[in-house]
Each structure stands twice: as C-alpha cells, then as structure tokens.
Amino acid sequence: MADGDAGCRLPSFASSSSLIPPLMMLEEWRGSNPAKLSKTATLRANSSTLTILRSGNRWSEIWGKILEAFVPEGFPTSVTPDYVPFQVWDSLQGLSTYIRSMLSTQALLSAIGVGEKSATVIGATFQWFLRDFTGMLGGILFTFYQGSNLDSNAKMWRLVADFMNDLGMLMDLISPLFPSALFIIVCLGSLSRSFTGVASGATRAALTQHFSLQNNAADISAKEGSQETVATMIGMAIGMLLAHITRGHPFAIWVSFLFLTLFHMYGE
Incomplete structure (x- = not known):
C-alpha cells in the first residue's frame, strides 16, 4: 500500500496452535462438598486438537481411593473431632483382642483334646456345641434383662463388654489347667463373650x-x-505367628497374654 493511502492493517496471527483460543474447556473437580474440592483434570479442545491435563499426583489419587474404603464420605468434616482418636484406639484394642484370641483358642483346642489320640471327633464336637449353645442362651438372657438399659450409659456398658471379653478369653486360656472342670470353664467363657457381643453391638x-x-x-x-x-486380618496373622513361637512355652504365652490384656485395658 502506498504512503498516504487510507486503509487498515489486518493483525497477523502466529502460526502456533497454542495461541489459538480453545473452543471448549472443561474442568473436572473432585470432592464430597463445595468446601473441599480439588481439580483433577482439565480438557481443552479446539478445531484441531484435544488436550487433557491431569492435575495432582497419581499416588495421591490412589491413596485417596483406598482411604474412601475406610473413612466416611466428607471426612473429616462429616464426623465429630473425637472420631479419629476413638477409631485409632478402637482398632488397636481390636488388634490386641484378635492376637489374644489366637492364644486362647489354641489353649481351648488343646483342652478339649485336639491332637491327642484318645480324643474323639464326636466328643470335641459335642463340647464345642455346648460352648456355643451356652453363649447363645446367655446372650438372650442378657438382652432380656439389660437390653433397655444399654442406651443410658454407653461408655460404661462398653467398658463392661471389654471386661467380659477379657474374662472369656482368660477362661479359655486356663481351661487346660483344670481338665476336671473343663465343661464349666468353657461354658463360663462363652457366657462372658455373649454379654460382650450384645453390649458392644448396642x-x-x-x-x-x-x-x-x-x-x-x-x-x-x-x-x-x-x-x-483389616484389624482382624492383621491380628489373626500376628496371633498365628505368636502362637507358633510360644507353642510349648506356657510362661511366654501367659506373659504375652497379660501384656496384651493390660494394653487393651489401657486403651479404654
């Protein structure tokens, strides 16, 4: 165009596609409530390209998915502040309980004759049946007499439930020491645990x-x-290992059982 000619100059655009404004942009946000959202992906599209940009760390996403199986949706704002301390101690208590249950069950099976040539299958089965029957009957009676009172003081009844559970496992552990009173000891242990099931559940x-x-x-x-x-699986695995290590060493069994019981009581 000659000098002095009237006209306008058209703007020049760079050939790079990055300067072309996107025709569409979508963002993906993840969260349980508006107050806790995090951007996980951005999608940009124009006439020639489609780009997806992931936000965040892949391991963080995997950990978040795993965590969703164990904590309530919206955690931690969806629960009270004392939820985490309670669940931590409750899981540790459960872990100690399952470890001790392996030791007490091993002692109980030994008491009823498992592994001995003189023991019969029908005899062991009958004793186990009476043990379970006593526990079921005890649970029904406990519910009949105390069911309406369990709401009044949940903390006290939970303490009672844990104490009765400890007592039941102790009965199983001492059962080999008193073969003449085996039936009574086994039934008392089952009765104690039946109270635990009702009170703990309520x-x-x-x-x-x-x-x-x-x-x-x-x-x-x-x-x-x-x-x-998860606590059950870990406790059973550790309990089986501990039972194998302490097999044939009564002193080690009792020390382990008493230590775990004291820890369980401390967790209250």
Missing part, C-alpha cells in the same frame, strides 16, 4: 450416632466394619 450404635454430623450414621458404621476387618 453401644456401638449409640456411638455411631454421636459421631454422625451429616446424617451419615450408616456410612460411618460401614466404614467402621472395614476398619475392623
């Missing part, structure tokens, strides 16, 4: 309602079940 419902802040008691209860399952 008080757990009250505690779950206490922890719930967003009408999520069912979710809290389900996730507590997952936590207990």
